C-alpha cells in the first residue's frame with residue numbers, strides 16, 4: 060500500500076506557506092475583545108464577534124477602520140490613529156488568551172514536515188503579535204520562516220510577502236503551495252503564481268469560501284497534506 064505521506068526528494072511542493080488567523084489559529088475571540096475594548100475607550104457600544112470576524116483579513120489598520128466605521132460613518136484620520144493606539148494596547152494584553160488551534164493543525168504540520176517540506180507563515184498580523192502568539196500556541200518550532208504584515212512594504216493580497224517567504228525558504232514561487240482561508244490569501248497566491256488551498260472554517264471577510272479562486276477547498280491541514288501528495292505537477296495544471 061502507498062504510504063500516506065511519502066518523504067521524497069522529487070516532492071511536488073518543497074515549500075508550504077500558511078496563513079495564520081483563520082487557518083492555523085482561531086484568533087477571533089482575542090481580536091474581538093481588543094476591538095470592543097477600543098470601542099469602549101472611544102465611547103462606542105460593543106459589536107458581536109461574528110461581525111468583527113468579517114472585518115479581519117487585511118491587517119490591523121483595516122480592522123480598526125472597519126470596526127470604528129461599523130455604524131456607517133467612516134472614522135476620521137484622527138479617530139483611526141487614536142483607535143489604532145488603543146487597539147494595539149489592548150491586543151498586546153489579550154493576544155492568545157482565548158485563541159485556539161484548529162483541529163488537525165499539529166498533525167498536518169507534522170505530516171508536511173514528514174514529507175520533507177520547509178514551512179513558512181505569511182500573515183497580515185504584525186510581527187509584535189505574531190512571534191509571541193506562535194510561541195504561546197507551540198507552533199514556532201514548525202516554521203523555517205515567518206513573514207508578518209509589517210515585514211514587507213505591502214501586505215496580502217499583494218504577492219510581495221509570499222515572494223519574500225519563498226526567498227527565505229530558498230524556493231521559487233512555483234514550488235510553493237499556499238494554504239489560507241480568505242480572498243487575501245487566494246489573490247496573493249494567484250498573483251505569485253502559486254497553487255493555493257482554502258480552509259472552510261476561517262473568516263474570508265464573511266463571504267463563502269466556495270467563491271474563492273483556489274485549487275481546492277480542504278477540511279483541515281491534515282487533508283491539505285494529503286492533497287499535496289496527490290497533486291498533479293504544476294505543468295499539468297490548467
Ligand SMILES: O=C(O)COP(=O)(O)O
Pocket residue numbers: 078079080081115116117118119122181182183184185208215
Ligand atoms: O491580521 C489580519 O488581518 C489577518 O491575518 P492573517 O493574514 O493571518 O489572516
